[in-house]
Amino acid sequence: MSGTLVGAQNRSTGNIDRITPRPEDPTTLRMPSSEQSELLATPCVTCREHHLKCDRSVPRCGRCVRAGRECKLGFKFKPSKGSFTRDQRWLKPPRxxxxxxxxxxxxxxxxxxxxxxxxxxxxxxxxxxxxxxxxxxxxxxxxxxxxxxxxxxxxxxxxxxxxxxxxxxxxxxxxxxxxxxxxxxxxxxAKSTEPYDMRVRSTTYIPPPRNPLADNFPNIPNLPLKSRTEAVLFRHYIQKLAICLDLCDPLRHFELVVPERAGECHTLLNAIFAIAARHLSHTTDFDPLASNRYHDECLKYLIPMLNHASTVSDENMFAATIILRMLEEMDVPTTGQDNYSHLLGIHAFVNVGDQYMVPGSLSAASFWVGLRQEIYIAVITQQPVKLSLDHYVVDRSFEPTDDYTWSNRAIVLLADVLNFCFGGNPSTPSHWTALDEATLRWSTTRPPSFNPFFYRERTSSPAFPEVWHGSSCHVIGIQHHILAQLFLIQFDPSIPKVGTNRRAAVKQMTHRIEILVRELCGIGVCNQWTPPAMFTACMGIAMFGDQFGERSDQEALLDILKRTEAEHARPTAAIQQQLLRAWGWVPDDDE
Incomplete structure (x- = not known):
């Protein structure tokens, strides 16, 4: 029987004990030669680090071979017994x-x-x-x-x-x-092993004065805040503005994750300062120039980095761009126009692909906020949604799921409707029918939690019904679904273009539009604790407010537009002027 005899070497005698025949194998370790005996004096470094007994085989010990680890040989150093000469040169260690x-x-x-x-x-x-x-x-x-x-x-x-x-x-x-x-x-x-040892030692230690907050807040400061003003801006973002971004996000990334990431990402931190300062300058007497300084700091690093693949896959930069886009929307009354600069940056991040947009990540949360921002522009400018909707996180099904996903389905459905209404391709009746059936199916299959916990029909005095919801995702989901219905009614291909039946069809269409707009505005007015409810109501007013003929209804719609701009820093002055002309309150040539 051919094989190799492998055993353990006795330290005292050097004999081989427990000799066992093994089949020939290329991994079988040979017995060390006499020249290698010095290397076997100590275990290998790998076994010593793992607190294991080493068999001292070379070139690799048996334990390392079986575990598949790298075997590092250990060396035994023996002190020299000789004496040093007078001319021995010594190295000078540093101080x-x-x-x-x-x-x-x-x-x-x-x-x-x-x-x-x-x-x-x-x-x-x-x-x-x-x-x-x-x-x-x-x-x-x-x-x-x-x-x-x-x-x-x-x-x-x-x-x-x-x-x-x-x-x-x-x-x-x-x-x-x-x-x-x-x-x-x-x-x-020599210290005692007992906890809280109070015995007096020969060397008495007197601790220095301690900060009473050190035990409760050991990491002060956690953020690179330079002043109390920046702390005020940081708090204002968390308490007042993050809710506008986390509408359909159960993990509340922009309220919880973004502030934490801002401690290490200065671009994200400056974006938070910029949006908070701009919001405060529009709603209070805060310094109107403070936001510009933080905004410029963001652009200094963000714009050059957008051309690099590593940047557009950075979810912190993606979130910062989302925040800056929100600031850009607030700047319209100041600049007089919307340049959509940061909207193009959002497109760059979204077009990277699904590999960076994992469900439940900050990138996915940023995508949904960016889509809502894109829908706002598409509605105001009456253009299709330019943001890509071919992503894994986009769900157009009607299977049972959580309420946040149902809200995002309504948002995607509205985007599809806008692409149908304002897209370059000619619309077909079958396409309209498919979208209309989708809106009906969303309404019939959604969870009952989307129903308001309080509802009261409008009477003669108030222009809108009372609709109370308890969750922001329910508010936004229902409102986007109403907007999708409004656009489908307006672009219904079954309405005659000419003929005797057109007048009755248009009258019925106008009546349905008024009912839906009242409900849209009622949700916004009764749920102002989530500001985007008012933003979404303003979109409906901008598109369909001209169809209200009663003076009291027109005044109620104007009041929503004015309150949204004054309290939430959303520009509505241009919409107000357009409606005043459409209602005949001011001449068309009055600037």
Whole structure:
């Protein structure tokens, strides 16, 4: 029987014990030769790091072969017994040595992870002692007793060449000598293992004055805020503006994730400052120029980066562009026009592809906000939606799912309707019928949670019914569904173009449009706790408000437009002027 005899070498006798025949295998380890005996004196580094017993086989030990790990040979160093000559040359160590603590890295199985560096000042008087005794640096010991909390138990990272800091942030002027390090280490090694040890030691430690907030807020400050004003802007974004972006997002990325990411992404942080400052300048007496400074800082980094593939796949930059687009919509009264600059940036991020738009991610949340922003422009300008809708996150089905997905389905359906109404391709009756059936099916299959918890029909005095909802996703879902119905009614191909039946068909169409617009505005007025409810109502007024002939109804519609601009910084002045001319309140040539 051909094979190889493999066994374990007895340390004391050098004999081979437990000889077992094994079949011939290319991975079978040979017995070491006499020249390799020195290498077997210590276990391999890999087994030592994993706290395993090594069989000391070469070139790879048996444990490393079976585990598929890299086997690093260990070496045993023997001290020299000879004496040094007088002309022996010694290296001069620097006055500051760096001690690298690999204990935590070794415990995790990686000697390079979580390595902290410490300054070890070396007194020149001890230099000769260290040259003759050892080349290893002595581990540093903190002057303060360690806390039981894991976060405080980690030694601080100190920049090389700088003095050691105290707990209160004031640096020591004096350096710690090597002898003091040894004394303090011995004192700490003798500490009690009992928690909250209150026994008095020979060396009494008096802690420095502590900040009473240090225990509750150990990471102050967490954001690179330069002033209280920036803190006010940051808070205003979270409390007042994020809700306008998280309408159909159960994870509330723009309220919870974006502020956290802003601590590391300065472009995102400046976008938050810019939108908050612009909103405050439109609704209060806040400095109107503050927003421009933060906006310019964003553009300084964002515009050059849009030409790089790595940038357009960065969801933080995507979210920043969404926020800046919201600011751009507010700037229309100031600039007099909408340049759609950031809307083009949104297109660049969306066109990257599905690989970066994972459901539940910040990129997916940004996509849905960008689609709603695109729909707003498409409605106001009466153009098709230019944002690509061929993405995995887009759902046009009617299968049971959560309410947020149902709302997004209504938004996609409205986008499809707008593309039908304002697209370049000629519309066909079959296409209109398919969209009309889709709106009917959405209404009949949606969850009952979309029903308002309070509804009251309009009477003679109020122009709109009372419609109370409890969730922003229900508000936006129903409103976008109403808008889709309105456009389909307006572009109904079954209405005669000419003939005796046209008058009756147009009258019926106008009556249906008035009912839906009243309901759309009633939802906006009764749910102002979510500002986009008013924005969406203004879209319906802009498109179909001219069909209201009663003065009281016209005044009620104007009131919604004025309140939206005054309280939510949304431009409606141009819409107001168009309606005043359509109603005959002002002459057509009056500027």
């Amino acid at each position: 500051t040595l760096i001690y690298i603590d690999e204990t935590r890295g070794l415990s995790n199985g990686n000697a390079t992870d979580d390595i902290s560096q410490y300054d070890i000042p070396v007194d020149e008087t001890h230099a000769s002692d260290q040259r003759s005794s050892s080349s290893s640096a002595t581990p540093p010991v903190s002057a303060h007793p360690p806390q039981h909390d894991d976060a405080r138990n980690r030694p601080p990272v100190i920049v090389q060449g700088q003095p050691l800091p105290r707990d209160n942030g004031v640096f020591e002027n004096e350096r710690i000598s090597a002898s003091e390090v040894h004394i303090r280490r011995e004192a700490l090694e």
